Amino acid sequence: MRILISLIVLIVISQGTWAQSSFSSGLLPKIRVSIKLGDHLKWVNGIESRQLIIDNTKENSIDYEYVLTDFSTLLSHKIGSNLSLNGGYLLRIEENDISHRTIQQFNIIHAVQSLRLGHRFVTDQTFNNSTSPKFRLRYRITMEKALSGQKIDPGELYLKIGNEYLGSLQSNESDLEIRVIPFVGYEIDNKNKIEMGVDYRVGNFINATSENDLWLSFNWYYSLDWRK
């Protein structure tokens, strides 16, 4: 918990030190429902919404604004006890603009003593009518640790910290975005988990004026078995 609070304080303090940067902040709730279809196959659906509250590039820097909603659907195929290949589609609705994204993922999950580590490699391609196609290459490492005992059991709190690197290419322009994602989670039971924390993103990293986003995130993961 102390690590999480320290990270949040560090991120908030850092905003004041980057005068040349843009800064926005808001809410980012997310729901993921995974349905087990077979021993090696599951279907994962998600909905994620962004709501802006702070934007220092606007005259009224503090104002509520609904930004967008993402609907995603992925098929996940387990290819080993700790490896999976996933592929799917995301629909983004942003005012009157609609984007389509195709997604390919490769995941590795492994344990190191009492830690669980997840490595996620993603390529995605985003298309819409108003901008050129965008191609991204992403890598995320996530660490998860029980706050009581050596492994996470139902009814227990846990700490989850993620770090993601996103390279993108659009109209011959490349960019790098870095994300730091500290969360506190609670495993309600074997099917339900809730998490709360911040999703801090530094974009436009290669250029002089970086973009800083700090989202207050709430995640709910629900899993069920189609066969039962």
Next chain:
Amino acid sequence: MTQSNALISIFILYILTTASITAQTKFEKEYRIHEKDAPTKALNFVSDSFIDSKIKWYQEESHEGKTIEAKTLFNKVRHSIEFDTLGNLIDVERTIKFSDLASLLQEKISTSLKKEFSNFKISKTQIQWKASSRQTLISLINNQYTNEVYTQNYEIVLKGKKNKTYANYEVLLDQEGVIVKVLEILPRNTDNLEF
């Protein structure tokens, strides 16, 4: 004994022996407890065995009931000591590299595991000691010679392939490398690390 009684006895014996090595699933819930909540007998054993070591105490619930566990790093090696809720010793486990076991034992264990799994990769090996005398276990922990009677088993966590499917297992073997028990470790949901 009549012929039918003999057949029933053989059948029961067959069921018991085959059931004992058939993979069951491992259920275990563990949570940290304060030192003051640990039984006095357990506290005394640990303070006599691991001088100047930091001890973490846990309560564990499994298919075998509730137990108390002390975990520590002693002489740079991980040890865990399991007690019943009254503080009576159940066993002591010491983590060891599989490659540090005697060559002959490594071969015996590998042969047993090859019979059980078509492919496997060991991720953790522990020596498990059981003895009726606490002094015997203290001697073993401190690498001192003992001529007292004790049991030495090996607990191995591995990723194994059975029926074309990989899963994680906890395998208990005796000192001759013969499999005593196989427990499948049920995978935890990993959606929050993947998506």
